[in-house]
Amino acid sequence: MTTVDPQLVAQPALPARRRSGAFRRLLRRPLGVSALAALLAIVALGLLEPVLSIHDPNFADLAFANAAPGTPDWPLGGDRFGRDIWARSLAAINVSVISGLIGAGTGLVLGTVFGLISGYIGRRVDGVLSWTFNLLMTFPALVLVIVLYPVTGGTYQSMMFIFGVFLAPGIFRLVRNLVVGVRSELYVDAARVSGLSDPRILSRHVLYIIRGPIIISAAFLASAAVGVQAGLAFLGLGSNQVPSFGSMTSDAFINIYSQPVQLVWPSLFLSLLIGSLVLLGNAYRDVLAAPQGASSSSSRRRRPGEKAAAVDARMDRDDTSTPTLSAPTLSTTSPATPAGGLLRVRELRVEYPQPDDTLRAVVDGVSFDVAQGEIVGLVGESGSGKTQTAFSILGLLPPQARISANELSIAGENVIDSHRTALRKLRGSVIAYIPQEPMANLDPSFTVGSQLVEGLTSRMSRKEATATILELLARVGIPDPMRTFKSYPHEISGGMAQRALIAGAVAGRPKLLIADEPTTALDVTVQAEILDLLRDLQSEYGMGVLLVTHNFGVVADLCDRVLVMRNGVVVESGAVREIFRNPQHEYTQKLISSILDEDTVRTDLPVTAKDEG
Numbered sequence: 001m002t003t004v005d006p007q008l009v010a011q012p013a014l015p016a017r018r019r020s021g022a023f024r025r026l027l028r029r030p031l032g033v034s035a036l037a038a039l040l041a042i043v044a045l046g047l048l049e050p051v052l053s054i055h056d057p058n059f060a061d062l063a064f065a066n067a068a069p070g071t072p073d074w075p076l077g078g079d080r081f082g083r084d085i086w087a088r089s090l091a092a093i094n095v096s097v098i099s100g101l102i103g104a105g106t107g108l109v110l111g112t113v114f115g116l117i118s119g120y121i122g123r124r125v126d127g128v129l130s131w132t133f134n135l136l137m138t139f140p141a142l143v144l145v146i147v148l149y150p151v152t153g154g155t156y157q158s159m160m161f162i163f164g165v166f167l168a169p170g171i172f173r174l175v176r177n178l179v180v181g182v183r184s185e186l187y188v189d190a191a192r193v194s195g196l197s198d199p200r201i202l203s204r205h206v207l208y209i210i211r212g213p214i215i216i217s218a219a220f221l222a223s224a225a226v227g228v229q230a231g232l233a234f235l236g237l238g239s240n241q242v243p244s245f246g247s248m249t250s251d252a253f254i255n256i257y258s259q260p261v262q263l264v265w266p267s268l269f270l271s272l273l274i275g276s277l278v279l280l281g282n283a284y285r286d287v288l289a290a291p292q293g294a295s296s297s298s299s300r301r302r303r304p305g306e307k308a309a310a311v312d313a314r315m316d317r318d319d320t321s322t323p324t325l326s327a328p329t330l331s332t333t334s335p336a337t338p339a340g341g342l343l344r345v346r347e348l349r350v351e352y353p354q355p356d357d358t359l360r361a362v363v364d365g366v367s368f369d370v371a372q373g374e375i376v377g378l379v380g381e382s383g384s385g386k387t388q389t390a391f392s393i394l395g396l397l398p399p400q401a402r403i404s405a406n407e408l409s410i411a412g413e414n415v416i417d418s419h420r421t422a423l424r425k426l427r428g429s430v431i432a433y434i435p436q437e438p439m440a441n442l443d444p445s446f447t448v449g450s451q452l453v454e455g456l457t458s459r460m461s462r463k464e465a466t467a468t469i470l471e472l473l474a475r476v477g478i479p480d481p482m483r484t485f486k487s488y489p490h491e492i493s494g495g496m497a498q499r500a501l502i503a504g505a506v507a508g509r510p511k512l513l514i515a516d517e518p519t520t521a522l523d524v525t526v527q528a529e530i531l532d533l534l535r536d537l538q539s540e541y542g543m544g545v546l547l548v549t550h551n552f553g554v555v556a557d558l559c560d561r562v563l564v565m566r567n568g569v570v571v572e573s574g575a576v577r578e579i580f581r582n583p584q585h586e587y588t589q590k591l592i593s594s595i596l597d598e599d600t601v602r603t604d605l606p607v608t609a610k611d612e613g
């Protein structure tokens with residue numbers, strides 16, 4: 001029976017401060033508002049050109065050549081050919097804005113798409129793409145735009161497209177490096193395990209979290225494109241039928257001594273446009289850099305100081321029907337394999353390349369099974385290879401890891417040969433994951449509910465998924481499911497976050513649940529509650545559970561069988577009861593005796609059906 005965590009009842013008066021969006025915070029800054037207002041005003045002037053200008057920008061009347069500003073119908077005067085400077089300025093705004101959009105847009109699309117792919121996939125794809133963009137970066141962009149001028153037909157749009165291609169490497173490097181930093185975040189792993197496709201993870205989680213620097217760069221790229229287009233037009237590159245601040249400045253230069261005011265108008269509009277873009281980018285950067293009222297959880301990959309979750313060893317579990325392990329190493333019971341194994345691992349090996357080009361095995365020849373409805377503990381001290389074993393099964397190892405196995409079958413499907421693709425199909429529905437640090441596994445940018453629903457939308461409608469998640473949030477003991485559903489991760493406690501993640505993990509009715517130290521990051525009083533909940537859900541859904549822990553007390557409390565790991569190998573395995581009664585390996589004896597040194601968490605052991613049986 002699951003009881004409600006008293007902390008949850010005491011705490012749900014959630015912190016009132018919700019994070020406001022970056023755009024809203026930008027509007028609270030004088031610099032941001034002024035820059036945005038100036039930019040919008042200029043763009044509006046360009047859009048209203050047909051209404052605001054009396055003459056066509058190319059219409060010439062020599063009677064008004066060099067007309068002074070304020071001449072009726074020629075508000076800013078006439079240029080040396082008798083063209084309306086006001087009409088030409090408005091048209092030039094549109095040309096500049098389109099140039100900024102094409103140049104920055106091309107650079108952003110190419111740089112962002114390939115940066116995401118390169119950073120996320122890594123390995124050879126990363127190598128090839130990085131090399132290609134680095135090569136592109138070595139080309140002198142402006143010279144090439146000028147050299148290719150005849151080929152492109154001389155339109156400013158095509159010149160800006162080519163310029164945009166040369167802007168892409170900067171964005172590529174930025175995005176690629178940001179993605180490399182984000183791809184190992186635990187909430188990205190969590191999204192992967194919940195069954196989301198890579199494009200969905202990239203667009204929803206990764207791109208969303210790195211959008212700030214991209215938006216800032218977009219403002220600077222657009223200002224660069226506007227400036228370059230004006231510069232090229234000043235040099236005479238481009239059609240003289242297209243009004244541009246560059247060509248207007250060039251014309252004004254000829255009259256600089258007789259009509260210096262003609263130089264003022266294009267320079268003023270151009271400076272305002274470029275200046276507002278640059279200042280807007282700066283203001284947005286300041287907004288993102290400023291600390292916010294509400295803190296998001298630290299989502300860096302861990303390891304915080306490990307806190308022992310000791311429980312009293314429950315030795316009297318009825319395990320007569322418990323299947324035994326088929327571990328290749330010392331086993332205290334017969335090595336028979338459980339029939340109908342849900343998970344079968346044979347000779348699993350995980351290696352990492354070292355600086356001297358050798359490979360270091362962190363998991364070395366591990367073999368075991370998990371049958372439907374049983375809980376298998378994977379126990380060992382820090383660094384023994386437990387998480388690497390679990391991550392191998394989940395497909396969450398980093399790209400540099402080398403994984404091999406004679407067999408790695410999940411629900412009868414050997415996934416070792418087509419590891420990535422095969423696992424993608426199984427995640428969420430057949431295999432689910434409960435992480436060690438619940439806060440770090442929730443994306444701070446989205447509400448808890450939206451993240452949990454997301455993992456279900458491939459199987460049911462959004463409405464059904466929402467109803468399922470709300471039901472499960474209540475089932476896992478969250479007092480106000482709707483409130484938690486609508487909260488951001490920083491607005492709920494660690495215990496509540498772990499309950500929410502457990503709800504998300506079991507929502508797809510998985511057959512196999514992998515829990516990696518699910519209580520380590522939690523308060524001592526919450527740990528027992530979460531263990532109770534896990535036991536309840538496991539027996540309710542009949543799942544097989546692989547429980548990673550460093551604590552033999554937790555094993556005694558929950559598990560049917562246990563594997564003891566040390567330095568990447570299984571040193572002993574068998575039924576929990578047997579191992580506790582008669583530990584063979586010195587290391588197992590040490591781990592068991594260490595339970596007595598740790599704090600006692602559980603004093604109110606619930607009587608379960610198993611106990612009664």
Ligand SMILES: Nc1ncnc2c1ncn2[C@@H]1O[C@H](COP(=O)(O)OP(=O)(O)OP(=O)(O)O)[C@@H](O)[C@H]1O
Binds near residue numbers: 303383384386550
């Ligand atoms: N990306 C990596 N590159 C190289 N070695 C790694 C990498 N990740 C983990 N290791 C090594 O693998 C070994 C096993 O790590 P693992 O995380 O599986 O330990 P663990 O038993 O789960 O310990 P903990 O309880 O501290 O998480 C460690 O020695 C660790 O240094």
